[in-house]
Amino acid sequence: MTDDSDESVWQRVRSGDASAYGTIWRRHRDRVFRHHLTCGTPASDAEDLTAATFLELWRRRDAVRFVDGSLLPWLIVTAHNVSRNAARARRRYHRFLATLPPPAQIRDHADEVVDEHDERHAAVREAMAAARPTDARLLAMTAVEGFTVREAAAALxxxxxxxxxxxxxxxxxxxxxxxDQPLTEGRS
Structure with missing residues (x-):
């Protein structure tokens, strides 16, 4: 057994060396991540499953097996099992969702507000489109952005x-x- 084999690093982990666990993580995280991807796991989920695989490593730290001084085979088998469990959970979840009745259609009250004011909004848009671009920017700067007339004039x-x-x-x-709805100007 060499001094920097996974087995020797793992002995340091079991004796309380927290940085040794980081060594194992750095050595094998990319391979475990790629294995999750090859199992058909989306990349965003593969990141979580990689973390779950290493959590299993910690949880089962007394029962891990080494092959030629390496933890990688154990991690790959565990990653495969974690991926299968996650896929099974996703399938159960989708089957469950399929059994639920469709949500009740509720009219959005915002649609009612828009319907009430739609003609008015269209008329305002039409009036703004007919205005000169500088005038429209001037109104936007004073009424919407809160600049004073002096500040907006200087900017334009x-x-x-x-x-x-x-x-x-x-x-x-x-x-x-x-x-007669007021169009306010500036910051008072």
Whole structure:
């Protein structure tokens, strides 16, 4: 038995050397992961099953078998069993789901809100599409993003008075569509 065989490292694990378990993990995790993939396990599940395989190694640490000083054969057999158990659990779960009645169809209240305001929203979108792009950005910056007229005007390269005039015109055209609901400006 060589000094860095799995068997000698495992003896250090059993005597309380936590870093020795990490050595076993680093040596064999990729092979165990690949084995899970070859068993048909999706990559995201193979990561979890690799961890479960090494958990079984720890749980059964007194009963592991070495082949020529290596834990890999034991790990591969255990990985295969873990994969089979997981596949069996998935099949049982899918059979169980198939026995459940379909969920009751519940109308989403958001659809009702949209239905009520759909014409209004379409009119607002139409009015915004007809506005000049700079005016639409100006309104978005002040009404949605919370910038003051002065800040938005500076960002768009307009004078403050030109920005106020453009916003006033755009708000008037939008009020014709949405009524008197206020379009707020800035951060107060």
């Amino acid at each position: 390269g307009l004078s403050e008075s030109a920005a106020k005039m453009r916003l006033s015109r755009l708000r008037s055209s939008l009020r014709a569509v949405i009524g």
